[in-house]
Amino acid sequence: MTSKWERIKDNDGFAAEDVRREQEWRKRRKLEKQKKQAELLHKESYSSFDVRSFILNQSGQLHSCDSIDSYEVLNKIEEGSYGIVYRARDKRNKNIIALKKVKLEKDYVEGFPITSLREIQSLKLVQHDNIVKLLDVVTGRSGKDVYLVMEFMEHDLATLLKDMPEDFLQSEVKTLMLQLLAAVATLHHHWFVHRDLKPSNLLMNNTGEIKIADFGLARSLGEPKPQLTRLVVTLWYRAPELLLGAPSYGKEIDMWSVGCIFAELLTRSPLFNGRSELDQLSKIFNFLGYPTHESWPQFFLLPHASQVKQPSVKSQHSQLRSAFPFLTAAGHDLLSRLLTLNPAHRITAEEALQHPYFTEAPRPKDPRFFPTFPSKAKGEHRKEWNRRSDEEYTHTQRPPN
Numbered sequence: 001m002t003s004k005w006e007r008i009k010d011n012d013g014f015a016a017e018d019v020r021r022e023q024e025w026r027k028r029r030k031l032e033k034q035k036k037q038a039e040l041l042h043k044e045s046y047s048s049f050d051v052r053s054f055i056l057n058q059s060g061q062l063h064s065c066d067s068i069d070s071y072e073v074l075n076k077i078e079e080g081s082y083g084i085v086y087r088a089r090d091k092r093n094k095n096i097i098a099l100k101k102v103k104l105e106k107d108y109v110e111g112f113p114i115t116s117l118r119e120i121q122s123l124k125l126v127q128h129d130n131i132v133k134l135l136d137v138v139t140g141r142s143g144k145d146v147y148l149v150m151e152f153m154e155h156d157l158a159t160l161l162k163d164m165p166e167d168f169l170q171s172e173v174k175t176l177m178l179q180l181l182a183a184v185a186t187l188h189h190h191w192f193v194h195r196d197l198k199p200s201n202l203l204m205n206n207t208g209e210i211k212i213a214d215f216g217l218a219r220s221l222g223e224p225k226p227q228l229t230r231l232v233v234t235l236w237y238r239a240p241e242l243l244l245g246a247p248s249y250g251k252e253i254d255m256w257s258v259g260c261i262f263a264e265l266l267t268r269s270p271l272f273n274g275r276s277e278l279d280q281l282s283k284i285f286n287f288l289g290y291p292t293h294e295s296w297p298q299f300f301l302l303p304h305a306s307q308v309k310q311p312s313v314k315s316q317h318s319q320l321r322s323a324f325p326f327l328t329a330a331g332h333d334l335l336s337r338l339l340t341l342n343p344a345h346r347i348t349a350e351e352a353l354q355h356p357y358f359t360e361a362p363r364p365k366d367p368r369f370f371p372t373f374p375s376k377a378k379g380e381h382r383k384e385w386n387r388r389s390d391e392e393y394t395h396t397q398r399p400p401n
């Protein structure tokens with residue numbers, strides 16, 4: 001017969017054994033968890049690498065398998081929704097480049113964000129002087145981070161329009177518009193829609209060249225038009241058919257954005273700065289007039305058409321003319337063709353390139369004669385801006401228009 005103490009001792013023994021087993025079990029669990037995490041990490045980096053090599057293999061244009069160690073980061077330029085952009089130096093040839101670090105968050109395809117995948121694919125497939133060049137795709141030290149290496153551009157048009165001491169001249173607006181239209185025409189020719197054209201996605205260098213960037217929302221269109229998400233294009237640049245819930249859309253949505261950009265280049269303020277989709281629509285209709293059965297028969301069938309109140313302004317062009325009194329008749333015509341409510345009647349990029357606005361005086365300015373501006377992306381400041389721009393404005397031969 002065992003005494004109470006012996007039983008307790010035995011129980012203690014059991015208890016001690018339990019604790020030991022528990023500790024071992026926990027240790028094993030921890031190891032298993034670590035192993036799983038390592039596997040996941042490996043899978044993620046393998047997936048990123050896999051996607052990367054898949055993309056790299058599609059064309060011989062890019063160099064292969066460089067790492068971030070080849071670049072020295074100089075400063076952060078901007079943090080966008082899909083990535084952080086840095087200015088950096090290529091240690092091998094001292095060239096200044098831009099690095100866009102891909103944010104690894106939601107919507108992954110095999111461990112890689114779909115927006116970045118789209119950006120890489122479209123930048124590789126559509127190359128043009130006025131589309132930012134993708135030089136490489138490199139991985140970070142852990143093999144998990146992915147960076148897009150792009151040519152560096154001193155400005156984006158949103159920052160420039162906000163900070164520049166005086167408006168672009170008409171001749172400069174024409175040059176900028178021609179470059180933008182040439183890039184959009186090429187994109188559309190390859191059946192791509194950008195779906196987020198706006199001044200902050202247009203980059204400019206100090207030799208008067210602009211390039212379209214940020215292809216995170218770009219995608220290729222097939223015929224017949226696929227059912228696409230309507231959650232595209234920043235509100236102020238979003239076409240009315242998207243705001244009205246059209247079930248399908250096409251290249252015309254980019255042309256609407258180009259119209260809004262044209263107006264903004266002329267006045268340096270956004271044309272339709274709505275606070276909500278409905279507010280955006282009412283701003284558009286107040287300015288351009290309400291569609292009629294003749295001008296846009298399909299409008300009345302669109303899902304949100306009944307929610308929009310009919311504005312008092314009836315004339316299609318009256319507001320447009322008075323808002324841009326300095327613009328010639330040809331300029332008004334181009335702007336109103338870009339800002340045509342009915343997408344079926346909106347001008348295409350190819351057609352816009354042939355528009356008489358670009359051949360009448362003042363003629364488009366040679367980009368090499370554009371003034372240069374201090375670059376925020378390079379960390380140059382307003383003080384330098386004033387001093388440099390004063391100098392530039394007095395030393396650059398600027399014709400009256």
Ligand SMILES: Nc1ncnc2c1ncn2[C@@H]1O[C@H](COP(=O)(O)OP(=O)(O)OP(=O)(O)O)[C@@H](O)[C@H]1O
Nearest residue numbers: 078080081082083085098150151152153156200214
């Ligand atoms: N190649 C480049 N050279 C210089 N600056 C650049 C370059 N690419 C991007 N930037 C700067 O970084 C900003 C954000 O880049 P981008 O639009 O590609 O990122 P994003 O995350 O998709 O941004 P968002 O969602 O805010 O539009 C640009 O507006 C521009 O100021």
Ligand SMILES: [Mg+2]
Nearest residue numbers: 080200201214
């Ligand atoms: Mg952007």
